[in-house]
Amino acid sequence: MLCIKVPLKQAEKIKKELIRNGLLDKEHMIARDSQFIYFPIKKKFPTEHKIVFKMVGKRKLQSDLKKVLESKLKPEELELLKRSMDVIGSIAIIEIPTLLEKKEKLIAEEVLKNNRNIKTVLKKGRHEGVFRTQKLEYLAGEKTKEAVCKENNVVIKLDVEKVYFSQRLSHERGRIASLVKKPEEVIVMFSGCGPYTCAIAKNTPAKYVTGVEINPEGHRYELQNILLNKLSSKAKACLGDVKDIMPKLEKKYDRIIMPLPKSAADYLDVALKYANKNAIIHFYDFQKEGDFEKSIEKIKKACKTAKRKCKILGIVKCGQSSPREFRICVDFEVI
Numbered sequence: 210m211l212c213i214k215v216p217l218k219q220a221e222k223i224k225k226e227l228i229r230n231g232l233l234d235k236e237h238m239i240a241r242d243s244q245f246i247y248f249p250i251k252k253k254f255p256t257e258h259k260i261v262f263k264m265v266g267k268r269k270l271q272s273d274l275k276k277v278l279e280s281k282l283k284p285e286e287l288e289l290l291k292r293s294m295d296v297i298g299s300i301a302i303i304e305i306p307t308l309l310e311k312k313e314k315l316i317a318e319e320v321l322k323n324n325r326n327i328k329t330v331l332k333k334g335r336h337e338g339v340f341r342t343q344k345l346e347y348l349a350g351e352k353t354k355e356a357v358c359k360e361n362n363v364v365i366k367l368d369v370e371k372v373y374f375s376q377r378l379s380h381e382r383g384r385i386a387s388l389v390k391k392p393e394e395v396i397v398m399f400s401g402c403g404p405y406t407c408a409i410a411k412n413t414p415a416k417y418v419t420g421v422e423i424n425p426e427g428h429r430y431e432l433q434n435i436l437l438n439k440l441s442s443k444a445k446a447c448l449g450d451v452k453d454i455m456p457k458l459e460k461k462y463d464r465i466i467m468p469l470p471k472s473a474a475d476y477l478d479v480a481l482k483y484a485n486k487n488a489i490i491h492f493y494d495f496q497k498e499g500d501f502e503k504s505i506e507k508i509k510k511a512c513k514t515a516k517r518k519c520k521i522l523g524i525v526k527c528g529q530s531s532p533r534e535f536r537i538c539v540d541f542e543v544i
Contacts, residue, residue: 210237210383211362211460214249216261220246225256230254236326236359238266261414262362264383267376272508274303277323286312294320296367297376298356299328300343317348329353331369340424341471360421361386361408363438371426371527372402372493378468381527381538382408385466385491388540389413393463396421396483398451398476403431403444405466409437419458422452452479461485470495474514477511484543489522492539504539518544 215223227233227248236499237249240263248265275292281288289309295302301320305313317330329350334343345354354370359381367374387407389395390538397405400420410418418440431446436538446517447454465480467473469491480490494504512519520542528536 210234210249210263210265210360211251211260212240212249212265213256213404214261216247217241217244217246220248220407221250224248228250231322234287234291236267240265256406262347262387264380264387266380267360274316274320277319281315281319282312290316294540295375295377297367297374298358299326299351299355300356301327301330302331302333302369303330306339313348313435315535317350319402321350325373327337327495334520340422340427342371343357360404361412363404363407363411363434364406365402365407366437367402367430368426372424372430373427374404376529377528379404383523384525384527388489389415389464391417392458394485395464395466396455396458396462397468398461398480399423399469400431400446400469400489401427401468403434405468406431406446407438407440410440415443415464419455419460420444420446422448423450431508445455451476451541455479455483461488463488465490467492469493470530474507474511477508478515481511481515481517481543486518486543488543490541490543493527494537496537497503498533498535501537502535507527508539508541512543520544 211243234249234251240247249265253260274294275287286309289306291304302444320330321327324420330348332346332348334345336343356369356418357366360374361383382404389409391414394413395409395418397420400406400422406418406420409415420431424429428446428448435441435444435446461483463485465484469478492508496504505521508519522540522542525538526535527538530536
């Protein structure tokens with residue numbers, strides 16, 4: 210996120226100026242350290258202060274459905290209600306238990322009333338198929354399934370029914386972007402609508418970023434998002450399976466991102482084949498607490514087969530998929 214870095218003693222003065230000029234991004238949190246305040250801003254502007262890229266969290270919506278609905282539902286109905294909802298741009302996706310289906314319109318209307326940034330409420334379906342998309346049912350608000358959200362200084366547009374996307378991973382995408390410190394050739398496998406591609410191309414000194422996506426709808430939106438963010442000189446999108454596309458690109462890469470935890474292990478051989486010496490690979494996987502070493506074993510086995518060596522740089526938890534099971538990212542260097 211773009212932030213203006215301000216000494217603590219000037220914070221109040223600068224904050225008032227940002228608000229007066231409509232430059233303060235109120236959707237994101239203000240950060241601070243021992244010497245500076247970091248105000249999230251909507252765009253760059255002339256200033257004597259430094260404008261920096263910093264990972265800051267989004268302000269929380271009133272996403273605790275039980276709290277929102279405690280005066281509208283019976284205690285036994287509240288017990289059935291799922292507490293949280295997914296928010297993508299101005300669209301909220303809520304899960305309705307079978308026994309509460311008669312109250313789904315009421316629940317959706319209350320979500321709209323209690324969250325001024327929410328314009329549409331959809332009913333959650335199951336993620337299915339190769340593209341991990343879900344059938345979503347309209348419940349309330351504007352009749353649309355197309356969302357526009359802002360994260361990591363880029364705009365992302367997508368159809369939430371046709372493209373898999375989680376705004377909860379915006380911090381993780383920002384983390385990966387923050388690791389790119391020099392001109393690098395970067396490839397994003399399974400790039401979806403382009404959130405990694407755009408964040409890296411926009412905020413880092415990467416030489417070039419390539420996204421590869423098998424879902425035609427995801428690819429279409431990635432192309433749009435590259436144009437929306439004016440990144441055509443630094444990024445491109447390719448349609449197809451990475452096993453087919455990467456040989457055709459005839460390149461090797463300094464950084465490879467593999468954000469498909471369910472089956473990324475099946476593509477480690479491809480990643481290793483097209484990794485430069487000292488390349489960094491970000492490998493995503495699902496593992497239960499205490500079993501993270503199993504992901505490292507997958508990497509070491511693939512490296513042994515490919516006759517490459519690796520150095521594990523770290524493991525990061527970046528989401529929970531079920532009780533005790535996490536989405537993790539193993540960062541490793543190919544040496």
